[in-house]
Amino acid sequence: MAEKITAYRFDRLDQTLSQLNKENCLIIAGGTDVMVLHKSRRGVPPKFPKPIVFIDHLSELKRVYQNHKDLHIGSSCTYSELLEDPFIPLPLKNAIKTIAAPAIRNRGTLGGNICNASPAGDTLPLLYVYNAKLLLRSVNGDRVVAISDFIQGPRRVGRDHNEILAEIILPSVFEEGSHVVFEKVGNRNADAIAKVSFAGYIRINGARIDDVRFAFGAVGPTMVRSIDIEKKLLGHTIPLADADIAQVVADFDKIIKPIDDQRSTALYRKTVALNLLHYFLSTSQNHPT
Ligand SMILES: Cc1cc2nc3c(=O)[nH]c(=O)nc-3n(C[C@H](O)[C@H](O)[C@H](O)COP(=O)(O)OP(=O)(O)OC[C@H]3O[C@@H](n4cnc5c(N)ncnc54)[C@H](O)[C@@H]3O)c2cc1C
Secondary structure, eight states, X not given: OOOOOOEEOOSSHHHHHHHHXXXXXXXXXXXXXXXXXXXOSTTSOOOOSSOEEEOTTOGGXXXXXXXXXXXXXXXXXXXXXXXXXXXXXXXXXXXXXXXXOHHHHTTOBHHHHHHXXXXXXXXXXHHHHTTOEEEEEETTEEEEEEHHHHEEETTEEOOOTTOXXXXXXXXXXXXXXXXXXXXXXXXXXXXXXXXXXXXXXEEEETTEEEEEEEEEXXXXXXXXXXXXXXXXXXXXXXXXXXXXXXXXXXXXXHHOOOOOOSSOOHHHHHXXXXXXXXXXXXXXXXXXX
């Protein structure tokens, strides 16, 4: 006979937080990562190490709204919901379209992609270049952390057991003048886990680079981003000189350290990652100002 498990599904977020404060539970949003992680053999229900609490239905976690120039995205919004939402920036929609197939996109959430902290999580490179901040809520109140501080390693995040990721905040996303791209390289255009992914952000004033950011996925334990390398390009004019592009590529060559696994080789991953960066930089003059 199947083992019994304790499962909670409260009507409100405050009730959920209060339970999480009393008891260490496994949070389930869409369950698309959790169910795979805890699956048993065929026909046998999954085995969960602790009580589970569902959050996919909580209206408090499903709001998308603009606050001044920032965009707030509820953590339990599914990918399909985000694809329909007029506030969601096009590059994020493009990234979402590469994730899995519609059935998974109907269940999987943005909050789940972040808290699962896979090195190949497809929304993560973009969230890094958007400088995303995460609003964590518990019975003790709210705290806001940068995504790069929250994600600490594969499947490792800085979340206390009584906290829920409530909102993803994209600061200044409604500010004019930035150009953002996302590229994913996998075996197919969608329904494939990334071998490499890349997000680039550039803001050009006249011909001068005011801001530039890069993040690479699936080439390290977490997203690879270097503010020190980005800073070197500030104030340069576009089109960038070949020597400047070569220098940035050489700098990333030193810090991108992929691995061989069933999806790809380290050499392929590194070559493609650097090519994507090179392409983004050498077409910088085509990015609208
Ligand atoms: C067939 C298949 C294909 C897939 N393809 C892709 C793909 O192409 N690209 C990709 O990036 N991913 C892919 N995934 C992985 C998965 O769908 C995504 O990572 C998805 O975003 C997870 O969201 P979820 O709501 O289902 O998370 P869940 O499985 O519910 O949760 C994932 C983790 O996050 C925690 N969690 C969830 N929400 C919160 C919250 N608000 N606060 C605190 N903790 C929370 C959970 O406890 C768990 O540890 C695929 C999965 C499957 C099964």
